[in-house]
Amino acid sequence: MCPRNCYDSCPMLAYTSHGRIDHISGDNLTPGAYRQLCSKSNQILSTVYHKDRLLYPMIQHGRGTGNWQRISWDTAIEIIARKILDLKERFGSTLPLCLNKYSGNFSLLRNACEGMFNSLGPTTQTIGTPCFSSGLDAQKLDFGGNITSQTQTLVNAKLIVLWGVNPAWTAIHTMPALYAARECGAKIVVIDPVRTETANKADYYIQLRPGSDTALALLLLCRLHKRHALVTESDKITGLAEFLKGLSKIDQSKLLAAVDQSEEAIDFLTGLIAAHHPMHIWAGFGLQRHLQGGLAIRLIDALSMLTGNIGIAGGGVNFADRDAFQLPRFIEQRRNDTRFVNINQFSHTLQTLTDPPVRLLWIACRDLLTQDVGLQELHALWPNLELIVTADKFLTTTAQMSDIVLPVTTEFEDLDIYTGYFQQWLGINERAIPPQGETKSDLEIARLLTRRLNELSPGTSTFPAHLTDEEFLDRELPESLCQTIGIKNWRQLRKGAIKVRKNPVAWEGQHFATSDGKFHCCPIPAKLAEFLPSEETPFYFITPHAQQNINGQIHARRKELPEYPIVYLHPEPAKRLGLSESCQVILWNQHGQLTGTVRFDKTLPPDVILSYQGSSKHGTVNALNGGRVSDLGSLSTGAPGVALYDVLVNIRKK
Ligand code: SF4
Incomplete structure (x- = not known):
């Protein structure tokens, strides 16, 4: 199987002659899309025979x-x-x-x-x-575990919301299922601060303010409740009455300001959700890498559950699947007196x-x-x-x-x-x-x-x-x-990889793995965490996955990378700061600084700077990260997650 820490985990075959691998390919025995590997896989083989490999x-x-x-x-x-x-x-x-x-x-x-x-x-x-501990905990609290619906079920969806996920780059084998769903009449919405390649292919795109996913989910719930589009009684839900009561008390104007969207955009999205059933939501890892990232996933789960979209073909909230079976982990020789440190x-x-x-x-x-x-x-x-x-x-x-x-x-x-x-x-x-x-x-x-x-x-x-x-x-x-x-x-x-989950629909029949077998509504927060640019640090710093590598797995192609990270920003603030295309800049905040090279991108909001992870020979985007703890994560992984994407920076010419 492809070892690249990727959504798709493609089964693959290596063809050898005279003790060397000639080439690798997808496995013809696996379903359609997986028979071809993505372009990132080219680096897998070059890693094996790379002249810089440690031997x-x-x-x-x-x-x-x-x-x-x-x-x-x-x-x-x-x-x-x-x-x-x-x-x-x-x-x-x-x-x-x-x-x-x-x-x-x-x-x-x-x-x-x-x-x-x-x-x-x-x-x-x-x-x-x-990576994803806040979201794992969120779904454990809501559903009792982490299960995804299989992509072939997407053809049953009438609305697909790709929330903070860019499968055109990071999970390419899902794209055929998305196209097939659209052929069958599904509308595709992308919600993302970055106008990604997936956003360009979608029917609708909402450019969300970075880190405001929690506010958007809450706002949509409020609006749907007002339209009587949420369930108000269910023997499958714990905490429903309190949740709905909490929704009715929320000051929606604050939420609207937080997401930085027009009334029309929110109304339109609310209408889409109310009118299309089943709705499938794919929640990416990025949106839970915030201070209240776990809460964002919990509210998205509630959005799906309270609109009747959980446990049906074409519905569900896909985030991660880790609960199909539990290995004994004999090899780890676990003990109960290890001194653990949050990674x-x-x-x-x-x-x-x-x-x-x-x-x-x-x-x-x-x-x-x-x-x-x-x-x-x-x-x-x-x-x-x-x-x-x-x-x-x-x-x-x-x-x-x-x-x-x-x-x-x-x-x-x-x-x-x-x-x-x-x-x-x-x-x-x-x-x-x-x-x-x-x-x-x-x-x-x-x-x-x-x-x-x-x-x-x-x-x-x-x-x-x-x-x-x-x-x-x-x-x-x-x-x-x-x-x-x-x-x-x-x-x-040895005959080929298998899918460990036989039922393609997650939580079919709404049988949940929580203590009482029901979906659990999260408490409505009294206050949302505010994370806004300031005079000292006027830009959000977004660091998504690059197209051709995953995290820091860059060594096979290191030589072709630029010396320093490319730093993308809108030409308008760049002009105001006297920054020209290709000029060298310093990004800084209280945690450190980073040298980069400017590239203009008109699709970015004026208060956002973007740099892709692992995209240069020198410098790391993590130099600017304080590593603040996010709200959830300990239940599933033993330690809370990290607000990797709550980063604000300033920029100047080098
Ligand atoms: S999509 Fe590419 S990187 Fe991901 S598992 Fe498949 S071949 Fe590997």
Whole structure:
């Protein structure tokens, strides 16, 4: 399966000859649209054979000096093992050992990183996700879980609302289903602060003020209530009377001002929703990356439920699908005394950990020094770390600031299981080619370290290093679990990926997974969080996904990227500030600054600056992010989410 942390999780095939992959393609056995991979997939193969790929372990003499020396795996493991034992003895604890890992690869056996750390005793580890935790919690509270309706059900929709999502770039395999729905008479509305490619293809487009999704959802509910278009009685809903009472007390003029839309636009959208049934809403991740992002999703859920659109073909609110089945996660060797640190507050929290402090940092599946928020703090505490180990495929920004880099295998060089988070795919990646150079999987690294630690100090690690890859998968996907998803055992996945959810309609029959089996209305907020430009920071800073890469997965095409991020803004404010096309600028706020190159975009509102994630060789949009905590997330992921998109900046010529 495509490993790219993407909505679509496409099943794919690799064709080999003489020990090399010639090309990759979609899998002809999967339904129509998925038979072709998107253009981003071109980079997957070039990653495998890229000349800059890390192929052997290295040690850096002087962090950040670039004075790298190739070392053997034995030497690398020896240095790490001895440092682990040294810290354990000096501090009388394994808490100074810290793992920071995220989503560069969502495969199951990569969780050997967690397993290896947990086998040592209580360690410090990151928890939570910067991606979608507020929205996950929102739907857990409302419906009891996270389920999406399958895209083929869209042909039944009469109205499709793409709210803060740009599938023409980020989920291209959904586009045929959207076109098919339109052929069958559906109207498509895009709500987004950015006039995206999807917006250009839609029937209607609402350019929303950034971060005002909560206000818009609330306003639509108020207007629909006034039109008697919301249910007022239902034995499937908890908290309905109070919710409706709350709606009737809201000052709608404030909401209208917050969304910055005309009365006509709101009336028109209200009318569309009232007149079209079923209505499907696809709520993107961006709209819950705000201070009240969880609330925004909860109100959108209520908008759908109270207009009778949940549990029917063509209806529903698609956000994420994570509840089809639960893996035992045997490989993680979970324990209840881990010292967890919110991944979104990593640098803030690390500063406060003194009893004992973190002294060894292991980074896997992410480029921490570009992806973290609070980068200034992170750089400040870097010298306190006695050993920094990065396991990666490339010499990323983080790897360049590490002591040891461990080269890891790609998805084509290991056996592993992959699951999607939206399209309900479950698939297996078999080893298509041998590991390139001296690369090793995270699982193999865990085995090597476990063995050496136990040689040096017997009993240090309890990680089951004797198990083969297949034996780990036997434990993760026992036959009893496989039967619940329609296969006899995981080996059957060798014939092709499967959809783990059989019912294409989410919450069909309105049978919910909440404690009372009903939909739960959220409390109506007394006040909405205000996040408005000021004199010091007069621009919203929006940082959506780029068309050709996902987050920081840029290394295979790094050379073709500009030195600094392209910064898009409307020509009118640019002219006022004396900024010309292609001029170099500094963006700044209280969290940091970023160099960029100006490009004009007349489709942007005059108070918005946009830059795509991972779109340059140098600089990261996260340098301007304070990483404020969002309203929900702990229930699903163990830590609240982050208001990644509540960022205001100023701009000047460099
Ligand atoms: S759409 Fe996503 S999952 Fe499919 S090939 Fe492209 S990047 Fe991979």
